[in-house]
Amino acid sequence: MSQNQLKTKSGRFLKNTLVAIAVALAFIGGYYFATLRSHLPTETVSAQSGNDTIHRESEKTQLWTCSMHPQIKLPNPGKCPICFMDLIPLESHDHGDEYAGATQYSMSETAKKLAEVETTSVKRERAFVKVRMVGQVYEDETRVAALTSRVDGRLDEIYINFTGVHVDKGDPMVTIWSPTLIKSQVELFETMRTGEEEESVIKGAVEKLIQYGLTREQVKEIREKKKPILNVTLRAPISGVVTKKMALLGQFVKEGTEMYIINDLSNVWIKMDAYETDLPWIRYGQKVTFTTPAVPGRTFEGRVLFIDPMLDTKTRSVKVRVAAENPDFTLKPGMFVTAEVEAEIDAKGKVIKREWAGKYVCPVHPRDEASPVPGICPESKMALRPASSFGYSDDPNPEMPLVIPSSAALVTGKRAVVYVEVPGERPTYEGREIILGPRADDKYAVYDGLSEGDRVVTKGNFKIDSAMQILARSSMMNPGESKPVSEAAGKEEVISKLTVPEPFLKQLTPVIETYLSLKESLVRADSSEAAKAATQLTEKLKAVSTTGIDKKAAGTWNKLSRTISARATMLAATQEIDKQRKAFDPLSETFAKMVMGFRHVMSGPLYLYNCPDAFDGAGAYWIEAKQEPHNPFFGDIRLKERSMLGCGDLAETIPPEFGPQAAKEDSAGNTPGARHEHGGGK
Ligand SMILES: [Zn+2]
Ligand SMILES: [Zn+2]
Ligand SMILES: [Zn+2]
Structure with a gap:
């Protein structure tokens, strides 16, 4: 792209028409083209050509790809x-068009210290993918019994008057007056009187009474008293909770009438909903831990019993049934639970259960x-059945996966980039696209692109990435220069920082304030305010004058502000909060790089x-302007997803220039890399 083309395109853009948006998109394409990370689909990016001047490859290496999966470049x-x-x-x-290959960035030891760059070694270690599910307690359907009348009769007494009552096996439930029962008792006495010797006849009469629902103890009592009981008590067949009561006082029941349903709650089921995307990690037999708000402070345990083979196409979720012991009956049907399953994975991402291997x-x-x-x-x-038929690895000595701290991976869309420390006179880092496996706690498994012992940047990687982009931009505006990246940085106090005078930075204050109010509108899910703020942001950006700053910085500013404006225009063009948030993601990332650069x-x-x-x-x-995250990317904080509001890891602290706090760069109290946890509701 030549300087002339740039001018033409920027001129059109300022007209702020639909055509301009399309052109702006082309710009963004060109802009991201030079970088390792891209928010745009590959098709858009690869449509560009002739950006050779912005490539920064220190060496040409042969890359390998898959004929079916062109995104693979190893x-x-x-x-x-x-x-x-x-x-x-x-x-x-x-080569190099989308993948910058061996793109390296080097800096002085002082700059490394100021940028607080930290690295860690890529290791093989046990990794557990955690899957969270929500669900509800149900009765174990295999542990349900009905108290059914086995004779015709009239209910003369009802002992259990409402549901929810716990009964033990043998507890009285109802008394029944039944001519059939009375007749059978009389028959028993007759056999006892006439044929003391004929035990089998007596036995037949006894069994008949038991068939009619009497217990052996009751029959024994009848035999001892030698007098028929007119009202026979029917007793609970199992211990459990009465969940249904159909019996009514004075009711005439027939043989087969159900009077009560009793659930044995010493074992319960938890019916969970698992997201489609979590299914690769859920297996029969896995241990499940869960909590319920009804019993604060206690953690329960269960096992995955059944995974529904059918997917709910509306919610994109699958029912997972968990069996749990409930010896003290704390868990009651209907309680809501939040559960977690831990799936251990091997180097290829296969689920392991060591006790079951083979x-x-x-x-x-x-x-x-x-x-x-x-x-x-x-x-x-x-x-x-073989454990492997439930989707477990058969390998008794599975290879552990390569893992990196989650803070090491810069993930955008389908791509993930890490910066790897490479040998050199000065600290040098190489951007590498890797194939990420699942997230395991505060780590990621890595399927490809890294080797054991590689040192990846865990802190300061966003800074390096941002420096790469900003400097690539500078060189694009000055195609004559093609110095190594680190030298192009000029003053190397803090990596990627451009030196601009205070009056220029003063102009950025209203821009930053508008960005912050746009962000807060998204936190509140207020789409009409967000659209307004986005339009204001484009106006504030336009109002910034580059008079008095050097040509290189001005060029970088123009590029970044156009990119941010283009995204803001897209954001303002829709009232749908989800689309606004999607547009805000790359806007915000470019904005962050702008703030870090200037x-x-x-x-x-x-x-x-x-x-x-x-x-x-x-x-x-x-x-954020405060050290307290207000996450703009999740639901409406006024509603149920409140817990997402406080979700955010502090990645960098960016002190102001020229002010009293300006010198505090390396003592700003960063705590990046802290364990990322959801649900800490604010
Ligand atoms: Zn392939
Ligand atoms: Zn069995
Ligand atoms: Zn989060």
């Missing part, structure tokens, strides 16, 4: 991590014990926050 030959086909060499003219298990008794040989479960009489003269520091869970785990960045 430094070494091998198998495609998605389909396991052999990789083919990537054509050199493609063994056979009962399909209805999910216990840790497993049989080394096939057989039959003595309780269920069902054939044992700095500011606000009254206090600004804070860069990251929520790695936004956009299905792609993550998102935003700027």
Whole structure:
């Protein structure tokens, strides 16, 4: 893209028409083109060409790709991590267009210290993917009994008058007056009188009474008293809770009439909803821990018993049934629970259950014990099945996955980038696109792109990434210069910082304030205020004059402000909060890089926050004026998703320039890399 083209395009953009938006999009394409990270789909990006001047490759390396999955671009030959086909060499003219290859950034030891760059070694270690589910307690459907009348008769007494009552096996439930029962008792006395010797006849009469619902104790009593009982008491067949009462005083019941339903709640089921995206980690037999707001402070345990093979297409969720013991009856049907399953994974992302590896298990008794040989479960009489048939790895010595701290991965859309420390005279970092596995607690599993022992940047990586983009922009405006990135940085006090005079930074204050009010509108899910603030943001950006700042900084400013404006225009064009938030994600990221590159003269520091869970785990960045995250990427805080409001990891503290706080760069109290946790409601 030549300077002339740039001028033409920016001229059109200022007309603020639909055409201008399209052109602006092309700009963003060109802008992200030069970078490792892109919010735009590959198609948009690859439509661009002729951006050679902005490439910063210190060396040309052969890359390998998959003919079926062109997004795969790896430094070494091998198998495609998605389909396991052999990789083919990537054509050199493609090379570097979307993938910047060995893009390196180096800085002085002082700059490294000021930027607070920290690295850690890539390791193989046990990794547990945590899946959260919500659900409700239900009765175990295999532990339900009905008290049914086995004779015709009249209910003369009702002992259990309402549902919810706990009864023990044998407790009286009703008394029944039944001519059939009286007749059967009389028959028993007759057999006793006439044939003392004929035990089998007596036995037949006794069994008849038991068939009619009397207990052996009751029959014994009748035999001893030798007098028929007119009103016979019917007793609870099992211990449990009465969940249904149909019996009415004075009611005539027939043989087969159900009078009560009793649930044995010493074991319960939890019916959970699992998201489609979490299904790869849920397996029969996994231990589930859960809590309920009804019993604060206590954690319960269960086992996955059944995973519904059908997906609810409306909610994109699947029912997961968990069996839990409930010996003290604390769990009651209807209680809401929040549950967590931990799936251990191996290097390829296969789920592991060490106790079961290569063994056979009962399909209805999910216990840790497993049989080394096939057989039959003595309780269920069902054939044992190989654990692998439930989706577990069969390997008794599974290879542990490569893991990196989650703060090391910069995730945007489908891509993930890490900065790896490479040997050099000065601290040097190389941007690498990697294939991420699932998130495991505060770590990510890595399927490809890193090796054991590589040192990845865990802190300061956003700064390095932002420096790469800002400096690439500078060089684009000055195509004659092609110095190594670190030298182009000029003054190296803080990496990526451009030196601009105070009056310029003063102009940024209203821009930052408008950004903050736009962000707060999104926190409140107020789409009409957000649209207004976005329009204001484009106006405030336009009002900034680059008079008095050097050509390089002016060029960088123009590029960044156009990108932010284009996104703000898109945001303002819709009233749908979800679309606004999608537009805000790249806007906010570019805005953050702008603030980090130019700095500011606000009254206090600004804070860069990251929520790695936004956009299905792609993550998102935003700027706060206070050291307290107000997450703009999740639901309406006035409603139920309140707990997401406070969700955010502090990634950087950006102190003001020229003010009293200006020198506090390296003591600003950053706490990035802290464990990211949801549900800490504010
Ligand atoms: Zn493939
Ligand atoms: Zn069994
Ligand atoms: Zn979050």
